Amino acid sequence: MSDSPRATDKPCRECERVPPLTEFHRNRRRAGGLALDCKTCAAARSEASRRKQGGVPQRRSPTPVGYLRRRYGIGQKEFDQLLAEQGGVCAICGAAEPQHVDHDHRTGWVRGILCFNCNGGLGQFRDDQSRLAGAITYLRGTTWQRVLIHPGVYQMCSPTRGRPPSPSS
Incomplete structure:
Protein backbone atom coordinates (compact mmCIF):
# COMPACT_ATOMS: atom_id res chain seq x y z
CA MET A 1 0.00 0.00 0.00
CA GLN A 53 -9.85 42.35 19.95
CA GLY A 54 -10.85 42.56 23.58
CA GLY A 55 -12.88 39.40 23.90
CA VAL A 56 -16.02 40.89 22.36
CA PRO A 57 -17.44 38.87 19.46
CA GLN A 58 -18.07 41.23 16.56
CA ARG A 59 -21.51 39.86 15.74
CA ARG A 60 -22.88 40.56 19.19
CA SER A 61 -21.48 44.04 19.79
CA PRO A 62 -22.60 47.01 17.67
CA THR A 63 -19.28 48.76 18.28
CA PRO A 64 -16.47 46.23 18.76
CA VAL A 65 -13.51 47.52 20.75
CA GLY A 66 -10.98 46.76 18.02
CA TYR A 67 -13.10 48.55 15.42
CA LEU A 68 -13.43 51.69 17.59
CA ARG A 69 -9.69 51.78 18.15
CA ARG A 70 -8.75 51.21 14.49
CA ARG A 71 -11.38 53.45 12.91
CA TYR A 72 -11.72 56.35 15.35
CA GLY A 73 -8.79 56.06 17.76
CA ILE A 74 -11.06 55.66 20.79
CA GLY A 75 -11.72 52.74 23.11
CA GLN A 76 -14.87 51.48 24.75
CA LYS A 77 -14.18 53.72 27.76
CA GLU A 78 -14.18 56.88 25.60
CA PHE A 79 -17.28 55.68 23.72
CA ASP A 80 -19.15 55.12 26.98
CA GLN A 81 -17.97 58.48 28.31
CA LEU A 82 -19.22 60.32 25.20
CA LEU A 83 -22.54 58.52 25.43
CA ALA A 84 -22.88 59.41 29.13
CA GLU A 85 -22.14 63.09 28.36
CA GLN A 86 -25.02 62.99 25.87
CA GLY A 87 -27.35 61.46 28.45
CA GLY A 88 -27.35 58.08 26.71
CA VAL A 89 -29.29 59.41 23.70
CA CYS A 90 -28.55 60.51 20.12
CA ALA A 91 -26.83 63.92 20.10
CA ILE A 92 -29.21 65.19 17.37
CA CYS A 93 -32.69 63.71 17.78
CA GLY A 94 -32.55 62.25 21.29
CA ALA A 95 -33.32 58.67 20.25
CA ALA A 96 -32.45 56.04 22.86
CA GLU A 97 -29.38 53.82 22.58
CA PRO A 98 -27.44 55.41 19.68
CA GLN A 99 -24.64 53.19 18.40
CA HIS A 100 -22.90 55.12 15.62
CA VAL A 101 -19.76 57.20 16.12
CA ASP A 102 -19.99 60.51 14.25
CA HIS A 103 -16.70 62.03 13.13
CA ASP A 104 -15.47 64.88 10.96
CA HIS A 105 -14.30 63.35 7.68
CA ARG A 106 -11.70 66.07 7.12
CA THR A 107 -10.01 65.97 10.54
CA GLY A 108 -11.05 62.53 11.79
CA TRP A 109 -12.12 63.99 15.15
CA VAL A 110 -15.02 62.26 16.90
CA ARG A 111 -18.01 64.60 17.42
CA GLY A 112 -20.51 62.39 19.20
CA ILE A 113 -22.65 59.26 19.17
CA LEU A 114 -25.68 59.27 16.86
CA CYS A 115 -28.55 57.00 15.92
CA PHE A 116 -28.49 55.29 12.53
CA ASN A 117 -30.80 57.82 10.83
CA CYS A 118 -29.04 60.97 12.06
CA ASN A 119 -25.60 59.58 11.24
CA GLY A 120 -26.76 58.58 7.76
CA GLY A 121 -28.45 61.95 7.23
CA LEU A 122 -25.26 63.84 8.00
CA GLY A 123 -23.39 61.56 5.66
CA GLN A 124 -25.88 62.15 2.85
CA PHE A 125 -25.40 65.90 3.24
CA ARG A 126 -21.61 65.34 3.26
CA ASP A 127 -21.26 67.20 6.58
CA ASP A 128 -21.84 70.42 4.61
CA GLN A 129 -23.59 73.12 6.65
CA SER A 130 -24.75 75.01 3.54
CA ARG A 131 -26.45 71.85 2.21
CA LEU A 132 -28.16 71.34 5.57
CA ALA A 133 -29.24 75.01 5.65
CA GLY A 134 -30.60 74.61 2.12
CA ALA A 135 -32.60 71.58 3.24
CA ILE A 136 -34.05 73.52 6.18
CA THR A 137 -34.99 76.42 3.88
CA TYR A 138 -36.59 73.96 1.48
CA LEU A 139 -38.65 72.33 4.26
CA ARG A 140 -39.81 75.68 5.58
CA GLY A 141 -40.80 76.82 2.11
CA THR A 142 -42.81 73.71 1.27
CA THR A 143 -44.58 73.17 4.58
CA TRP A 144 -48.12 74.47 4.78
CA GLN A 145 -48.78 76.26 8.04
CA ARG A 146 -51.93 77.41 9.79
CA VAL A 147 -52.05 81.18 10.21
CA LEU A 148 -54.45 82.88 12.62
CA ILE A 149 -56.31 85.52 10.58
CA HIS A 150 -59.09 86.25 13.10
CA PRO A 151 -59.73 84.91 16.62
CA GLY A 152 -60.63 81.26 16.15
CA VAL A 153 -60.20 81.43 12.36
CA TYR A 154 -57.16 79.89 10.71
CA GLN A 155 -56.07 79.85 7.11
CA MET A 156 -53.52 77.56 5.49
CA CYS A 157 -50.54 79.71 4.55
CA SER A 158 -49.42 79.21 0.96
CA PRO A 159 -45.79 78.13 0.71
CA THR A 160 -43.43 79.23 -2.04
CA ARG A 161 -43.82 75.86 -3.77
CA GLY A 162 -45.87 72.73 -3.44
CA ARG A 163 -49.54 71.76 -3.38
CA PRO A 164 -52.01 72.06 -0.54
CA PRO A 165 -52.34 68.96 1.62
CA SER A 166 -54.97 66.48 0.60
CA PRO A 167 -58.20 66.40 2.69
CA SER A 168 -57.32 62.92 3.96
CA SER A 169 -54.03 64.02 5.57
Whole structure:
Protein backbone atom coordinates (compact mmCIF):
# COMPACT_ATOMS: atom_id res chain seq x y z
CA MET A 1 0.00 0.00 0.00
CA SER A 2 1.16 3.47 -0.72
CA ASP A 3 1.19 6.29 1.83
CA SER A 4 0.30 8.91 -0.79
CA PRO A 5 -2.93 10.79 -0.13
CA ARG A 6 -6.04 9.81 -2.03
CA ALA A 7 -7.99 12.31 -4.13
CA THR A 8 -10.52 12.50 -1.31
CA ASP A 9 -7.89 13.34 1.35
CA LYS A 10 -6.95 16.91 2.18
CA PRO A 11 -4.37 18.01 4.74
CA CYS A 12 -5.19 20.90 7.07
CA ARG A 13 -2.84 23.83 6.49
CA GLU A 14 -2.67 24.58 10.24
CA CYS A 15 -2.42 21.25 12.06
CA GLU A 16 -1.29 19.18 9.03
CA ARG A 17 -3.72 16.37 9.93
CA VAL A 18 -5.70 14.72 7.15
CA PRO A 19 -9.25 14.70 8.52
CA PRO A 20 -12.30 13.63 6.49
CA LEU A 21 -13.50 16.25 4.00
CA THR A 22 -16.59 16.85 6.12
CA GLU A 23 -14.23 18.47 8.68
CA PHE A 24 -13.60 21.41 6.30
CA HIS A 25 -15.89 24.37 5.76
CA ARG A 26 -17.09 24.83 2.20
CA ASN A 27 -15.48 27.69 0.26
CA ARG A 28 -16.57 28.18 -3.35
CA ARG A 29 -13.69 30.57 -4.02
CA ARG A 30 -11.09 27.85 -3.46
CA ALA A 31 -10.25 25.52 -6.34
CA GLY A 32 -11.26 22.41 -4.40
CA GLY A 33 -14.36 24.05 -2.97
CA LEU A 34 -13.14 23.68 0.63
CA ALA A 35 -11.37 25.91 3.15
CA LEU A 36 -7.65 25.45 3.78
CA ASP A 37 -8.04 24.81 7.53
CA CYS A 38 -10.14 22.17 9.26
CA LYS A 39 -13.13 23.33 11.30
CA THR A 40 -11.27 22.82 14.59
CA CYS A 41 -8.32 25.01 13.56
CA ALA A 42 -10.64 27.65 12.05
CA ALA A 43 -12.58 27.86 15.33
CA ALA A 44 -9.35 28.18 17.33
CA ARG A 45 -8.10 30.98 15.04
CA SER A 46 -11.45 32.78 15.32
CA GLU A 47 -11.36 32.55 19.14
CA ALA A 48 -7.77 33.88 19.22
CA SER A 49 -8.85 36.81 17.05
CA ARG A 50 -11.75 37.55 19.42
CA ARG A 51 -9.44 37.55 22.43
CA LYS A 52 -7.02 39.87 20.62
CA GLN A 53 -9.85 42.35 19.95
CA GLY A 54 -10.85 42.56 23.58
CA GLY A 55 -12.88 39.40 23.90
CA VAL A 56 -16.02 40.89 22.36
CA PRO A 57 -17.44 38.87 19.46
CA GLN A 58 -18.07 41.23 16.56
CA ARG A 59 -21.51 39.86 15.74
CA ARG A 60 -22.88 40.56 19.19
CA SER A 61 -21.48 44.04 19.79
CA PRO A 62 -22.60 47.01 17.67
CA THR A 63 -19.28 48.76 18.28
CA PRO A 64 -16.47 46.23 18.76
CA VAL A 65 -13.51 47.52 20.75
CA GLY A 66 -10.98 46.76 18.02
CA TYR A 67 -13.10 48.55 15.42
CA LEU A 68 -13.43 51.69 17.59
CA ARG A 69 -9.69 51.78 18.15
CA ARG A 70 -8.75 51.21 14.49
CA ARG A 71 -11.38 53.45 12.91
CA TYR A 72 -11.72 56.35 15.35
CA GLY A 73 -8.79 56.06 17.76
CA ILE A 74 -11.06 55.66 20.79
CA GLY A 75 -11.72 52.74 23.11
CA GLN A 76 -14.87 51.48 24.75
CA LYS A 77 -14.18 53.72 27.76
CA GLU A 78 -14.18 56.88 25.60
CA PHE A 79 -17.28 55.68 23.72
CA ASP A 80 -19.15 55.12 26.98
CA GLN A 81 -17.97 58.48 28.31
CA LEU A 82 -19.22 60.32 25.20
CA LEU A 83 -22.54 58.52 25.43
CA ALA A 84 -22.88 59.41 29.13
CA GLU A 85 -22.14 63.09 28.36
CA GLN A 86 -25.02 62.99 25.87
CA GLY A 87 -27.35 61.46 28.45
CA GLY A 88 -27.35 58.08 26.71
CA VAL A 89 -29.29 59.41 23.70
CA CYS A 90 -28.55 60.51 20.12
CA ALA A 91 -26.83 63.92 20.10
CA ILE A 92 -29.21 65.19 17.37
CA CYS A 93 -32.69 63.71 17.78
CA GLY A 94 -32.55 62.25 21.29
CA ALA A 95 -33.32 58.67 20.25
CA ALA A 96 -32.45 56.04 22.86
CA GLU A 97 -29.38 53.82 22.58
CA PRO A 98 -27.44 55.41 19.68
CA GLN A 99 -24.64 53.19 18.40
CA HIS A 100 -22.90 55.12 15.62
CA VAL A 101 -19.76 57.20 16.12
CA ASP A 102 -19.99 60.51 14.25
CA HIS A 103 -16.70 62.03 13.13
CA ASP A 104 -15.47 64.88 10.96
CA HIS A 105 -14.30 63.35 7.68
CA ARG A 106 -11.70 66.07 7.12
CA THR A 107 -10.01 65.97 10.54
CA GLY A 108 -11.05 62.53 11.79
CA TRP A 109 -12.12 63.99 15.15
CA VAL A 110 -15.02 62.26 16.90
CA ARG A 111 -18.01 64.60 17.42
CA GLY A 112 -20.51 62.39 19.20
CA ILE A 113 -22.65 59.26 19.17
CA LEU A 114 -25.68 59.27 16.86
CA CYS A 115 -28.55 57.00 15.92
CA PHE A 116 -28.49 55.29 12.53
CA ASN A 117 -30.80 57.82 10.83
CA CYS A 118 -29.04 60.97 12.06
CA ASN A 119 -25.60 59.58 11.24
CA GLY A 120 -26.76 58.58 7.76
CA GLY A 121 -28.45 61.95 7.23
CA LEU A 122 -25.26 63.84 8.00
CA GLY A 123 -23.39 61.56 5.66
CA GLN A 124 -25.88 62.15 2.85
CA PHE A 125 -25.40 65.90 3.24
CA ARG A 126 -21.61 65.34 3.26
CA ASP A 127 -21.26 67.20 6.58
CA ASP A 128 -21.84 70.42 4.61
CA GLN A 129 -23.59 73.12 6.65
CA SER A 130 -24.75 75.01 3.54
CA ARG A 131 -26.45 71.85 2.21
CA LEU A 132 -28.16 71.34 5.57
CA ALA A 133 -29.24 75.01 5.65
CA GLY A 134 -30.60 74.61 2.12
CA ALA A 135 -32.60 71.58 3.24
CA ILE A 136 -34.05 73.52 6.18
CA THR A 137 -34.99 76.42 3.88
CA TYR A 138 -36.59 73.96 1.48
CA LEU A 139 -38.65 72.33 4.26
CA ARG A 140 -39.81 75.68 5.58
CA GLY A 141 -40.80 76.82 2.11
CA THR A 142 -42.81 73.71 1.27
CA THR A 143 -44.58 73.17 4.58
CA TRP A 144 -48.12 74.47 4.78
CA GLN A 145 -48.78 76.26 8.04
CA ARG A 146 -51.93 77.41 9.79
CA VAL A 147 -52.05 81.18 10.21
CA LEU A 148 -54.45 82.88 12.62
CA ILE A 149 -56.31 85.52 10.58
CA HIS A 150 -59.09 86.25 13.10
CA PRO A 151 -59.73 84.91 16.62
CA GLY A 152 -60.63 81.26 16.15
CA VAL A 153 -60.20 81.43 12.36
CA TYR A 154 -57.16 79.89 10.71
CA GLN A 155 -56.07 79.85 7.11
CA MET A 156 -53.52 77.56 5.49
CA CYS A 157 -50.54 79.71 4.55
CA SER A 158 -49.42 79.21 0.96
CA PRO A 159 -45.79 78.13 0.71
CA THR A 160 -43.43 79.23 -2.04
CA ARG A 161 -43.82 75.86 -3.77
CA GLY A 162 -45.87 72.73 -3.44
CA ARG A 163 -49.54 71.76 -3.38
CA PRO A 164 -52.01 72.06 -0.54
CA PRO A 165 -52.34 68.96 1.62
CA SER A 166 -54.97 66.48 0.60
CA PRO A 167 -58.20 66.40 2.69
CA SER A 168 -57.32 62.92 3.96
CA SER A 169 -54.03 64.02 5.57
